Amino acid sequence: MYELFFQNIAKHLQLSAIEEGQISGKLSLKTFAKNEVVLAAGERCKELYFVTKGCLRLFQSHENGEETNILFCPENWWASDVMSFSRGVPSSNSIAALEATEAISIKANDLEDLYIQIPKLERFFRILYQNGFSLYQRRLTLALSTSAELRYELFTKQYPSLSNRISQKHIAAYLGVTPVFLSILRKRRVRSSA
Amino acid sequence: MYELFFQNIAKHLQLSAIEEGQISGKLSLKTFAKNEVVLAAGERCKELYFVTKGCLRLFQSHENGEETNILFCPENWWASDVMSFSRGVPSSNSIAALEATEAISIKANDLEDLYIQIPKLERFFRILYQNGFSLYQRRLTLALSTSAELRYELFTKQYPSLSNRISQKHIAAYLGVTPVFLSILRKRRVRSSA
DNA sequence: CGCGACGTTGATTTGCCTCAACGATTGTGG
């Protein structure tokens, strides 16, 4: 039932069958309909999700009604509002389903308990956040130093499957441009590659 | 000698005197002259620095010779190229001193040993990276969704001491604008507040 | 003293946005 989940952990950590059992007891499987809101900004993010099917997005809403997509979470990705989840404060971001989605969830309290029972889990999440930290540093410098055209180019190269799967509107909100301008970029690309 | 360092750890973790001793044995104090390069892109980042005096900057250089400042590290901040430090790969970022700087350093290998001797250190760094992760998510959405003017406004409010201490050139490279444009923004602000 | 880095200012250009109109696609209620 939770194979993908434990395979993901196994990338950085060896768990005994007993430990897997302890963890399994705290997991549950959730399903979300397309466009369903998983976490609304302002709520507390009480669960951490590991996506096994479909795709979630983490995003921030702005006063003017627009949104910035922070992260797409297809199969094998982790989703949560980190600050809210770990410190119990209201979340500043939201989570919603881009497709019909299945995810394995674990509650914040339960994870805290598991950190105590299985201290090496700290190691797993240390590495997970460490990698994410690095990933966002890179995206930040990209955002600050390159044109939308190049950012789109890199996105399609790095995530070719996502760039087909996700609507342009949401890709635009991920790149930080308007859908109108993304459309212009796409047109340009077709011409220049012809 | 390492008071600031252990005070920083104590924010998230209680260490016994013995543990502090074990850690102290792996630390060393380094000094860097103003403008000295601490880590050049392409090298391996073998040490993690905790700044006790002065200020470092983590930055990325681009092909055209320009730079983006990722992070300023004044007293009480941690500096490293995370990916290079933790995985031993060549670093994609550089570190340099903005001022004459003192920092406590620890070697990657030694930290790995300490993770084994004192597993709860994993917890400390898990929390450190978790917070950094969240910080960069926020900066990313800021960079993607707001004007340079607002970003500068927020920077000066959030880090008033840094905004006096650091040259406009480097602040511009942190905000992702040219020094010329930052100068224009500053002029605008003076006028509008008058 | 003189040179080079820094910050300012102005003129011009470019990247991206806004607004608006239009097919095409999706989804939904009758």
Place this chain on the structure above:
DNA sequence: CCACAATCGTTGAGGCAAATCAACGTCGCG
């Protein structure tokens, strides 16, 4: 299952934010 509405993507016109290029004063430093 169809009809209609809503959302999405495209295209064009015009505007604003920020870059580029260039010139100049100032300051720190050799």
